[in-house]
Amino acid sequence: MKQAIRTLATMIAAMAVTSAVSAQALRQIVFQVYDADSGEPLAASVSVDGNKIDGGRLTLAQDQESTIAIQVQTTAGASYRPRTFNVFLANFTGTQAIQKIYLAPRGAEGRVYSRGNVARATSYRGQDVDRAVALLERIYEESPSDLHGTQFGVYLRYNLAAALFGNCTEKFVDSCDAAKTMFEELLAEFDDRRAMFEAERIGKNNLTTSDFDGQTLINRYRRAKWDLSRGRYESARDAFQELLSEAEGDARVSAQLKVRVGQLKSDVDLAETRLQSARTAPP
Amino acid sequence: MMVVAYTLLLLYALPVVVLLIAFAFSSGFALHSQWLEFSVALSGIYFTNTRDALGTFVVPFVTAFSVSRLQPDEGRYHPQTLRLFFVLVGLFLASMLCYSVVSMRVNEFVSQLNESSPGALAETKTRLLNVSAAYVKESLAYISLLLGVAQAANSRSER
Numbered sequence: 399m400k401q402a403i404r405t406l407a408t409m410i411a412a413m414a415v416t417s418a419v420s421a422q423a424l425r426q427i428v429f430q431v432y433d434a435d436s437g438e439p440l441a442a443s444v445s446v447d448g449n450k451i452d453g454g455r456l457t458l459a460q461d462q463e464s465t466i467a468i469q470v471q472t473t474a475g476a477s478y479r480p481r482t483f484n485v486f487l488a489n490f491t492g493t494q495a496i497q498k499i500y501l502a503p504r505g506a507e508g509r510v511y512s513r514g515n516v517a518r519a520t521s522y523r524g525q526d527v528d529r530a531v532a533l534l535e536r537i538y539e540e541s542p543s544d545l546h547g548t549q550f551g552v553y554l555r556y557n558l559a560a561a562l563f564g565n566c567t568e569k570f571v572d573s574c575d576a577a578k579t580m581f582e583e584l585l586a587e588f589d590d591r592r593a594m595f596e597a598e599r600i601g602k603n604n605l606t607t608s609d610f611d612g613q614t615l616i617n618r619y620r621r622a623k624w625d626l627s628r629g630r631y632e633s634a635r636d637a638f639q640e641l642l643s644e645a646e647g648d649a650r651v652s653a654q655l656k657v658r659v660g661q662l663k664s665d666v667d668l669a670e671t672r673l674q675s676a677r678t679a680p681p
Numbered sequence: 682m683m684v685v686a687y688t689l690l691l692l693y694a695l696p697v698v699v700l701l702i703a704f705a706f707s708s709g710f711a712l713h714s715q716w717l718e719f720s721v722a723l724s725g726i727y728f729t730n731t732r733d734a735l736g737t738f739v740v741p742f743v744t745a746f747s748v749s750r751l752q753p754d755e756g757r758y759h760p761q762t763l764r765l766f767f768v769l770v771g772l773f774l775a776s777m778l779c780y781s782v783v784s785m786r787v788n789e790f791v792s793q794l795n796e797s798s799p800g801a802l803a804e805t806k807t808r809l810l811n812v813s814a815a816y817v818k819e820s821l822a823y824i825s826l827l828l829g830v831a832q833a834a835n836s837r838s839e840r
Contacts, residue, residue: 506799510792510803510806511792511802512791512792512794512797512802513713513792513795514794514795514796514798515797517797518797545792547711548710548711548712548789548792549711549712549793550713550789550792553713593712
């Protein structure tokens with residue numbers, strides 16, 4: 399009887415350990431790929447930092463930093479436009495994070511796009527901004543460049559820039575710089591094409607109010623934290639050091655970053671300590 | 682008879698007129714304008730229904746009957762015939778202009794539309810090119826018809 403109870407206790411303990419291990423293994427990012435036109439799931443290949451991941455699941459160690467910065471590449475055959483982007487996830491403490499990625503099918507040769515297509519793509523911003531980005535990028539890249547100077551081009555580029563900024567702030571995709579560049583280009587054209595902007599009810603304030611620099615700083619900080627957690631101490635230290643220098647020179651940097659100067663200093667020290675330990679550690 | 686002929690010519694040429702107005706009001710198809718949507722709708726109904734009847738039967742028929750005979754004492758065309766000739770030449774030039782601007786800037790035109798279906802947009806692009814090309818050919822045909830009928834009337838008067 400005692401033997402039976404002992405065996406049962408051992409089995410229960412083994413099950414508990416297995417369950418704990420499973421819970422650790424479940425800490426993962428799941429990349430789900432969809433067709434941007436139809437919204438249907440798509441069989442696609444997903445690579446993270448150059449390495450293809452099985453089943454679109456990136457499993458992280460339990461002691462992994464809660465800040466994640468990765469480069470994602472997605473392809474789904476020649477008929478879809480591949481996408482490559484950096485994504486920064488902060489405070490990832492759960493067991494599973496789902497990252498939806500939309501791929502737009504390539505348009506047929508000579509396909510013409512219209513305001514109607516831009517309006518339809520933009521309408522997905524409230525639902526999933528990445529879908530809007532995938533569709534608007536397709537229209538932008540497949541339309542003849544001389545259309546960019548028309549009212550259609552202004553409408554398209556304004557909505558694409560807004561969607562790229564939305565993808566940066568809502569889904570933490572590294573697209574703030576692209577959005578900033580596009581808004582700056584539109585602002586530079588504003589006086590020459592005033593009638594087009596006015597017809598779209600776009601004012602100069604619509605092109606200047608977004609906090610691109612603040613979001614870019616946040617993404618840089620997340621990238622440095624990720625580098626630190628992945629053992630890339632030197633690049634992490636350099637990035638922290640740059641941010642620290644900027645924060646010491648301008649108080650707004652610290653406010654935009656939402657990180658105090660003292661914290662940045664300790665981040666630099668931590669990266670430096672780990673770098674020295676890695677250098678002195680036996681191979 | 683002339684009033685009827687000019688009215689029918691105007692009705693026949695309406696898509697060309699509206700396309701040219703749309704070109705002017707949209708700064709060469711660079712701006713979005715309701716005239717663009719209107720011209721697409723108009724060319725659609727003309728191309729599918731109205732223009733065939735107007736272009737192949739009514740307008741040439743009325744044009745031919747509007748030719749006035751040569752005045753017996755003068756060896757020249759009747760002023761009414763000349764007016765009709767110049768109206769047709771004007772229509773030919775307007776259709777040439779329309780065809781040129783449409784074929785040069787058809788992508789700009791289509792890009793300003795609110796339609797989003799790829800099939801409908803491709804069809805609109807083809808239809809705009811076909812409609813504007815058809816007016817060039819047909820207005821030239823009416824000019825030759827007018828000259829032929831006038832010449833025939835002239836010959837009969839001389840006999």
